[in-house]
Amino acid sequence: MRAVTADTEARTRALGAALGSSAVPGDVLALSGPLGSGKTTFVQGFARGAGFRGAVVSPSFGLARRYRAPTKTIHHLDLYRLADKDLPNLGLEEYFDDPRGVCLVEWPEIAAKALPPDRLEIRFDHAGERRRKLAFRALGGRARRLLRSLET
């Protein structure tokens, strides 16, 4: 497990951007952590890094938002408002099976069983008013490749 401290919001965005530029279709990132810990901020950086120029907001209405970047489609899912009973009918495969898709999932624990096994887990935590800790865990070869891109 690798952990990074982001002392500023810009640093969180930069970490997202680095992964967003390296991610390839089929990659899945599971972003866990409490409200305000920086998950959506990270996704905003990720979309920029992937070359998406429009606005990236939290998917407060509905489950997902889609951002079309030059070489991939980013699916930003936020499962926060879901209840267990909703899960069988969500059709999350629509996102995970998109051959152009890269999926970023906030509140992944709510649909743990529906997540692809190969995924990069990032745990966000508050470490001060303006400081966040990001802890990375790669589950599978795809996720390891993606995580290695942070090292270069």
Ligand SMILES: Nc1ncnc2c1ncn2[C@@H]1O[C@H](COP(=O)(O)OP(=O)(O)O)[C@@H](O)[C@H]1O
């Ligand atoms: N180092 C940091 N990284 C990310 N966000 C930060 C940081 N410092 C302060 N913030 C603030 O914390 C909030 C994070 O919100 P958001 O990204 O929506 O969190 P989440 O999606 O986890 O609920 C934003 O208001 C952002 O400006």
Ligand SMILES: [Mg+2]
């Ligand atoms: Mg959020």
